[in-house]
Amino acid sequence: MTTAIDVRNLTRRFGSFTAVESISFDVRQGEVFGFLGANGAGKTTAIKMLIGLLAPSSGQASVAGFDVSTNPDDVRRHIGYMSQRFSLYEDLTVRENITLYGGIYGLTDSEIRDRGDALIGTLQLGRSSDERVESLPLGWKQKLAFSVAMLHEPAVVFLDEPTGGVDPITRRQFWEMIYTVAERGTTVFVTTHYLDEAEYCDRISIMVDGRIAAMGAPAEVKQRFGAATLDEVFLGLVRPAGVQTPQSA
Amino acid sequence: MRLRVLRFLLRKEFLQIVRDRTLLGMLFIMPVIQLLVLANAVTFEVKSARMYIIDKDHSSMSRGVATRLAASGRFVPTESSPSMAEGDEAILDRRVDLIVVIPEGFEREIVRDHRAPLQLVFNAEDGAAAAVMQTYANAIVMNYAGELGAEVSPSVVTKLSVGDGGAPARGHPVMELRRRGWYNSELDYREYMVPGILVVLVTMIGTLLTAMNIVREKEAGTLDQLNVTPINRSTFIAAKLIPLWTFAMIDLSIGLVVARFVFHVPVLGSLVLVFFAATIYLVGALGIGLWISTVAETQQQAMFVTFSLLMVYLLMSGLFTPIRGMPVWAQWTTEINPIAHFVALMRAVLLKGARTRDVASHLAALAAISSVVLSIAIRQYHKRSA
Incomplete structure (x- = not known):
């Protein structure tokens, strides 16, 4: 198995505050990797470094085989990204958004048309394809954003809280989409607040105060912490009372 | 790219x-x-500026000056008297915007010497407006002088400008303007x-x-x-x-x-x-x-x-x-x-x-x-x- 994401002692400081402190992990190709942590634990900062929006203070990271510090544009060509805020263009139609991102990633006109048709078919957006995205319900928007992020068939896709605020049925469909792309070999790096979703991941890591406090397959992590659910693990780590943590602030 | x-x-x-x-x-x-x-x-446009006429010459040419100024539409003669003191008072009371003083012997000097003095006194509280009035008045007087084949040099006095206590400084040419609006002849x-x-x-x-x-x-x-x-x-x-x-x-x-x-x-x-x-x-x-x-x-x-x-x-x-x-x-x-x-x-x-x-x-x-x-x-x- 090849390594899709390789992170070594990655650190990011903002002045005297260390948002991400020397984290190391790797993610295999085709793996669904859950990146968990409380708000402010440093998840978003870590993701921003991996997708080239933020320069690391120290340490190395490579994504899809390219170093994020030295070859950020090669990284960008091989990743997809969907942020927690819906970030397609609300004032463009479904089709126009697809065409725009297809064009940006250098797809040919026929690729844009064919993949766009397939995408609209899968999402059953046929009737809405010429409507502005702002008129779609949130769940549809999120599924569309994910599909658009996959349009150029990236090696790695980063999903930052993709299911925030959507209903359980849509969440379920969303995870089916995630599995589909993972089966096709795309590495999925996903952050979430829903610990039941974390159970769907091949492996997870839990970030606490800028460090990775636990990592492994969900069952492994539960076993190591002697907990019945990931909820317990998470609460124990985030509010360190009795459970040992690498960093008790 | x-x-x-x-x-x-x-x-x-x-x-x-x-x-x-x-x-x-x-x-x-x-x-x-x-x-x-x-x-x-x-706009710095001045229309219907109120004009105080002090005509000490009472000649057709002196009346011509007043008529030309009024005919331009820029100036309206609102008061007149032969007394400089009363004119000063009018400007201090802000009843008028400018005083036109045509001295005695105006016509005679034009006929004889082809030149004659003329005094314009402005309320310069609003400096920009005063400058505009001055430009207009100057242009009109020059134009008239040209028609008469004479040279009239209006002397200009400003009143009520910043720092000016309002003391009348008469007969005192502060500056002599000889400006012509070349490219905006209407001064629009x-x-x-x-x-x-x-x-x-x-x-x-x-x-x-x-x-x-x-x-x-x-x-x-x-x-x-x-x-x-x-x-x-x-x-x-x-x-x-x-x-x-x-x-x-x-x-x-x-x-x-x-x-x-x-x-x-x-x-x-x-x-x-x-x-x-x-x-x-x-x-x-x-x-x-x-x-x-x-x-x-x-x-x-x-x-x-x-x-x-x-x-x-x-x-x-x-x-x-x-x-x-x-x-x-x-x-x-x-x-x-x-x-x-x-x-x-x-x-x-x-x-x-x-x-x-x-x-x-x-x-x-x-x-x-x-x-x-x-x-x-x-x-x-x-x-x-x-």
């Missing part, structure tokens, strides 16, 4: 602008309204202001909309989404600047049409030259907008920074006040003020019919300023925060 990617981005930008009704209103209706309102309100201030207001409009459109447009994408999170794509910096910037540049040029065209056909502003020079200069100027104006978008995080901030900057630029541009009236250090700053160069160029080309070589120094300055501003802005723009 990849042209194919640029094409997709341009299509997106144009679609977004065309679908934004508020923006379209700003782009197409506001310029016309602003031009109509500003051009009529922002709208003609003078409209080219300047056109500059303000394209500047606002160029700078403000550029800043707002990019910051809006920052706020919406779509900028981050674009920044994780492999688009390169120059493609992104070109895609942002080309549409807004196009719309600013369309605005300039609308403005020129309104100026020409509503205000009858002469277009003596080449329109090609006007648009060529605007092309260069707008690169700088848009560059400033781009720079603002790199420092502002919200649209409010962008708007605030834009207005603060433009306010300073405008006030120091010579649009509202003559550059030669500024302190020396301020005159120097106008050399690096793109608005000052473009206002001067627009006035020269539209009102005087200046040709490329007449305004070459302005064009060169604009080109230099624009390239510096744009390169600073591009350097400042980063896909990745440090």
Whole structure:
């Protein structure tokens, strides 16, 4: 198995505050990797470094085989990204958004048309394809954003809280989409607040105060912490009372 | 820069602008309204200034002076007496705006010597208005003198100017003006202001909309989404600047049409030259907008920074006040003020019919300023925060 994401002692400081402190992990190709942590634990900062929006203070990271510090544009060509805020263009139609991102990633006109048709078919957006995205319900928007992020068939896709605020049925469909792309070999790096979703991941890591406090397959992590659910693990780590943590602030 | 990617981005930008009704209103209706309102309100025009006549000569020529002034429509004789003291009182009471003193022997001296003195006393509380009244009065008197084949040298006295306690200083030529309005013979201030207001409009459109447009994408999170794509910096910037540049040029065209056909502003020079200069100027104006978008995080901030900057630029541009009236250090700053160069160029080309070589120094300055501003802005723009 090849390594899709390789992170070594990655650190990011903002002045005297260390948002991400020397984290190391790797993610295999085709793996669904859950990146968990409380708000402010440093998840978003870590993701921003991996997708080239933020320069690391120290340490190395490579994504899809390219170093994020030295070859950020090669990284960008091989990743997809969907942020927690819906970030397609609300004032463009479904089709126009697809065409725009297809064009940006250098797809040919026929690729844009064919993949766009397939995408609209899968999402059953046929009737809405010429409507502005702002008129779609949130769940549809999120599924569309994910599909658009996959349009150029990236090696790695980063999903930052993709299911925030959507209903359980849509969440379920969303995870089916995630599995589909993972089966096709795309590495999925996903952050979430829903610990039941974390159970769907091949492996997870839990970030606490800028460090990775636990990592492994969900069952492994539960076993190591002697907990019945990931909820317990998470609460124990985030509010360190009795459970040992690498960093008790 | 990849042209194919640029094409997709341009299509997106144009679609977004065309679908934004508020923006379209700003782009197409506001310029016309602003031009109509500003051009009529922002004026140093003096109409119906109240005039006190002190005619000590009682000749046909002395009456001729008063009649000519009144006939111009600029001045209305409201009071008269032979007494200077009463005239002074009238001006101190602000019942009149100026006093015309025609001394005894006026006609006789014109016939004999072909020259005669004449005194104009102005209320200079509003310095700009006094200067305008003076220019008009001077022009009318000179004109009349010309008809008589004589030379009349009006001496000018200002009253109530700042620091002046109001003590009458009569018979005391403060200055002798011999100005003629060469290129704006009617001294129509709208003609003078409209080219300047056109500059303000394209500047606002160029700078403000550029800043707002990019910051809006920052706020919406779509900028981050674009920044994780492999688009390169120059493609992104070109895609942002080309549409807004196009719309600013369309605005300039609308403005020129309104100026020409509503205000009858002469277009003596080449329109090609006007648009060529605007092309260069707008690169700088848009560059400033781009720079603002790199420092502002919200649209409010962008708007605030834009207005603060433009306010300073405008006030120091010579649009509202003559550059030669500024302190020396301020005159120097106008050399690096793109608005000052473009206002001067627009006035020269539209009102005087200046040709490329007449305004070459302005064009060169604009080109230099624009390239510096744009390169600073591009350097400042980063896909990745440090």
